Amino acid sequence: MHPPTHRQRGIAGCCLVAVAVLAVAIEVYAHWNPRRYLSLWPVAGVPPTVAVVLAVPVLLAATVLLTAPAGRLRTAAVTALLALLVPGCCIGFVKNLFRHDGYQPVSVFTTAASPDGRWVILGIAYRCTCDSDGYYNEFHLRSRAGWLSREAPHPLAVVGYTVHKPRGQQLEIVRIALPGDNTIEMYTNDGALHRTSFDPADLTIADQFEACGEELTHLCP
Numbered sequence: 001m002h003p004p005t006h007r008q009r010g011i012a013g014c015c016l017v018a019v020a021v022l023a024v025a026i027e028v029y030a031h032w033n034p035r036r037y038l039s040l041w042p043v044a045g046v047p048p049t050v051a052v053v054l055a056v057p058v059l060l061a062a063t064v065l066l067t068a069p070a071g072r073l074r075t076a077a078v079t080a081l082l083a084l085l086v087p088g089c090c091i092g093f094v095k096n097l098f099r100h101d102g103y104q105p106v107s108v109f110t111t112a113a114s115p116d117g118r119w120v121i122l123g124i125a126y127r128c129t130c131d132s133d134g135y136y137n138e139f140h141l142r143s144r145a146g147w148l149s150r151e152a153p154h155p156l157a158v159v160g161y162t163v164h165k166p167r168g169q170q171l172e173i174v175r176i177a178l179p180g181d182n183t184i185e186m187y188t189n190d191g192a193l194h195r196t197s198f199d200p201a202d203l204t205i206a207d208q209f210e211a212c213g214e215e216l217t218h219l220c221p
Contacts, residue, residue, distance in 0.1 A: 009066040009067055010066075010067055012066050013062075013063040013066045013067040016059045016060070016062055016063045016066070017059070017060070017063055019059060020055070020056045020059040020060060023052045023055065023056065024052060024056060026043065026052075027043065027044070027048065027049055027052045030043035030044040030048075031044045031049075035150055035202075036150045036151045036152075036153060036203070037147075037148065037149070037150055038142070038149045038150065038151060039147045039148075039149070050088070053088040054085055054088045054089070057081045057082060057084040057085055057088070058081075058082070058085070060081050061077075061078045061081040061082050064077045064078050064081065065078060102128060102129070102130065103126040103127065103128045103129075103132075103135075103136070104126065104127065104128075104129060105124045105125065105126055106125050106126070106127045107124070107125045108122055108123070108124050108125075109122065109123045109125075110122055110123075111123045111139060111173075111175075111176045112175075112176040112177055112178050112184075113178065114178040114180065115178070115179075115180055117144055118143060118144055118145075119141065119142070119143060119144065119178055120141075120142050120143075120144055120178075121139055121140065121141055121142070121156060121176050121178065121184070122139070122140050122142060123137055123138070123139050123173075124137065124138045124139075124140065125137050126138065133162055133163050133164060134160055134161065134162050134163075135160070135161050135163075136158055136159060136160040136161060137158070137159050137161075137173075138155045138157070138158050139155060139156045139157045139158075139159075139173065139176065139186075140152060140155055140156065141156055141184070141198055141203055141205060143200075143203065150203055151203070152198065152203040152204065152205055153202075153203065153204060154204075154205065154208055155208065156176075156184065156186075156196075156205055156208065156209065157173060157186060157208070157209040157210065157219065158208075158209075158210045158211075159171055159172065159173060159210070159211055159219070160210075160211055168189075171188060171189065171190070171211050171218060171219060172188065172189045173186055173187070173188055173189075173219070174187050174188060174189050175187040181197075182197050182198050182199070182200055183195065183196075183197050184196050184197065184198065184205070186209065186219070188218075188219050190218060192218070192219065194207075194209055194219055194221070196209075196221075207221040208221065209221055
């Protein structure tokens with residue numbers, strides 16, 4: 001079998017560079033995610049990001065080996081590229097070590113859906129792995145469009161709780177409705193009705209709600 005020609009090595013090197021550039025571009029867009037597509041969230045996670053960070057120097061080093069003439073310059077270039085694996089491994093280890101610190105979601109539940117099924121509001125319960133007396137629920141507006149499903153840039157409401165007071169004596173959102181016309185209605189256990197609206201184009205919500213002050217008994221925009 002004949003060894004690959006210079007042209008064949010060049011084509012292979014170009015393919016490796018193209019794969020590296022494409023992987024970086026996908027990761028950058030997944031982290032940017034201006035329209036907040038849910039399908040891109042796993043791509044922006046720690047394992048895929050670290051995999052790309054480690055793969056790119058290897059691909060570029062392989063490209064140098066394929067296309068550059070043998071000599072000290074090629075050896076130095078390959079060594080420098082492979083040396084980037086060390087900080088890449090360190091960054092990945094640190095990110096993986098700290099990503100589970102603090103409050104983490106423990107349950108996700110649907111609280112409302114629009115009559116046409118295009119919009120849904122999810123409740124997400126957060127608990128802290130640390131020694132904390134507080135916990136909270138967030139409510140998020142999402143679209144239902146398969147791979148193009150999106151989430152609003154900010155929560156509709158955040159309701160905090162403390163273990164020092166019975167749950168019934170603290171603020172609770174008892175019902176959320178999406179009656180139509182891009183309107184959202186929230187009913188709380190103090191008998192109040194809170195109404196707001198959202199923009200279907202970018203899912204921005206006119207009002208964001210949270211507990212007022214430190215009493216945790218009323219909801220305020």
